[in-house]
Amino acid sequence: MSTNSDKNKRAVVILSGGLDSTTCMGIAKEAGYDLYPISFDYGQRHKIEIENAKQVAEHYGVSQRHKIIKLDFLRDFGGSALTDDTIDVPNVMNGEAEESEIPVTYVPGRNLLFLSIATSYAEVTGSVAIYIGVNALDYSGYPDCRPEFIHKVEEVIALATKVGVEGKGITIETPLIDWTKAKIIEEGLKIGVPYELTTSCYNGKAEACGVCDSCRLRLKGFEEAGSKDPIPYL
Template identity: 80%
Template sequence: MTTSKKAVVILSGGLDSTTCMGLAREAGYDLYPITFDYGQRQKREIENARKVTEFYGVSDRHKVISLGFLKEFGGSALTDESIEVPAAGETGLEGSEIPVTYVPGRNLLFLSIATSYAEVKGAEAIYIGVNALDYSGYPDCRPEFIRKVEEVMALATRVGVEGGPIRIETPLIDWTKAEIVRQGNRIGVPYHLTTSCYNGQEEACGECDSCRLRLKGFEEAGSTDPIPYREA
């Protein structure tokens, strides 16, 4: 499918970003997916992202960008092997503290690089699957963060200065996980090709915060999660 509208999709291979991919396609955009290898434990998600791009017929446009220095920096349970990924009940999922799974500067870097790619490709939008409800502890998932980055993008790019700024689309930002699953199912998002587990094993652990939120979302949506989970 080729259209006059183009969108860069920040695609992790997880549930949220893959839903964004489907929503961007539904909105009539020609898709330009970009995935980041930042030294995350969950290396499987990069392969999952590739499968998603194949599903949508845009694997030839898929960019995988290395940001390995984030692993060298550490400071997050997702990139630093010395920090354990919290299991159920070990982190304040509903609390106010920033979780140890927060990766310092990750979304800021992702959006900066996606902006460069979007300007080169003539894309008018960047889709990112940030969610302020389920991940309220992450400072770079808040609406105010997105608004400020969008302002900087308008100032820092040629298209912005010339009056055609690139938009950041965050369709999931106010949705519950159940709403995300329902909308994804409605448009046929290939959830069987995705992964959400922080631990990066062949089967999802079912215990980390990301697995718990995902399972809760499918349950509340009245749907069955199609990916395999490790038996307790």
């Protein structure tokens, strides 16, 4: 997971339209990469984030390179509060969130699938890096946000791709992996990340709910960063 700042190199950015992935987009831009964003429509409850991702791609002037991939089978599988309407999103105001367990908002296999497809896009575009906004601190319950997972996927990429076999390789960049939400926001504000174009709410409405786990972490992060969240809340 090296940090490659060489100019005129390309990077795929897994862009959800949320705070973390948009910060990754800004960081990759600051590092001098040409950006190739990729987003996933996997039947998520908060599908509105796809529209946010489009706006972010437009902000960075790379709409023409922005790929949106449909993965409808994740909703068919269910098993997550984000893809299964029979499972409620935890409301922290009612004490429903359980931080000691893997959250019900974990989507089985999501980041494994995202990174596999992003690898394909990286090979085709000649990208040398994939940026993903995984965070092992705030989302420590998600097994596919851990450094161990990222390292193993990098090993697989080296074995399973043409560029890997040829010794060129593709790195997975995870600049946010051990940052607090406040630090993510602080660093993002320094480089002009357009947080007003992002969404984090799991409920997928035009106005964020402010009480789901994702909203709670976002609001806490802005408060600790000494800044006001620019998006509307109910």
